[in-house]
Amino acid sequence: MGDKSSGMPSTLVDQPVVPGDVVLDVSTLTNRAIKLGGGLRQDADLIRVTKGGRLRFSKPNKYWVESSQMRYVPFVEDTVLGIVIDSKADNFLVDIKGPAIAFLPVLAFEGGTRRNIPKFEEGTLIYVRVVKANPGTNPELSCTDASGKAAGFGPLKDGFMLECSTGLSRMLLSSPTSPVLEEFGKKLSFEVAVGLNGRVWVNAESPSTVIVVSNAILKSESLSSTQQRIMAHKLLEKVH
């Protein structure tokens, strides 16, 4: 595990790292162009870790620290669940659990013109896509996909929203399908919208289905796949 006394590790990739650890020395690399993802920062010639987590590397040259937090760091092309806080003349102000409030232009809808601006009340839950996310500025959102179609973006009615960590969101969106969603999907009918910012929306015909699915999702964060299936079966027996 990178024990200092036994000599320096040749690489810290796939190891747990804490803030301050030096993972790369840029001056010793043959290929000088590397991409740094979240949790890493360049400090003159050294690449240091700023967040605790596990260091990952993907070929050819991308490094990042994988960690799970309750807050979200906005990134372009992420699909997130936002809550409308306010509406201005040109934008809706939307909270996406990031360090800054995001703007959703009033025209960023399929077939959106000045005449048919949607009216979102304070507290509306919307499924949106992040269009711009630069550090220090307010992120920009959109309710259309890249080609201008609605593609499922927009307000989510009824249902129940729960807050979780970004790690759980990524796990729910991973492929193959997350075991907890798969097992429940076989027996119950419900719909789920997962935001990469740590918000999940669940809707179903009966409230008891919504409750059991929400609780199962929250519990599944610390369980392995087999444990998730066992938990799902136990809960399904109780419901039926």
Next chain:
Amino acid sequence: MEIDRTDGRSPNQLRPLACSRGILHRSHGSASWSQGDTRVIAAVYGPKAGTKKNENPERACLEVIWKPKTGQSGKEEKEYETILKRTLQSICILTINPNTTTSIIIQVVHDDGSLLPCAVNAACVALVDAGIPLKHLAVSICCCLATCGHVILDPTKLEEEKMKAFAYLVFPNSINSILPEGSSHTKSKQLEDGLVTSVTHGGMSVEDYFHCLDRGRAATARLSDFLRKNLQSQVLGEGSKAG
């Protein structure tokens, strides 16, 4: 020239350490740190948009709230808040999230000596739990000077009250690096030998103070390892489900 401590520890021996992460479900980051009977819980909320009135909007703002075990917050708590705020400001990278506020709330569960170091350690773990970008971790220890001139580490409340002088010291943690030992990076060497915060009570001579610093720095290696193991065990638990 052995000094007798009431609980039978040697002068350089620390009390049993215990640390847990993510104990509060509603906060964005939380940690509990205990050294012997002294226990502190830290909670972190943020980063949230907007800074306070007189703060620089080009940097992130840190706000510390210290809650004592009993009674109202008074001058002593205000002093702890200021010391903790300055310590944490020097380990956080403030330029990453400008115009945001991060709140750190410290709740004292039990005070049995060495309270401020315990709070610094708890706050550091809570900041890592919340994902606030940090330059490095901070490990903190209390060194006190007995009347006979011996330096004792991690005193209990009774020992602290009997001492001639004591110092709360905060050092950067020891880092894992892929660089070979003795490399020519002078900056990283300076980082490891640095001192983040030093708060002293009572009077001691300059040699005694440097003696305290050396003992404290040596002890922080153990604290650093404990901190690293604790932070890693959480990561390993999630590692099995990495997407």
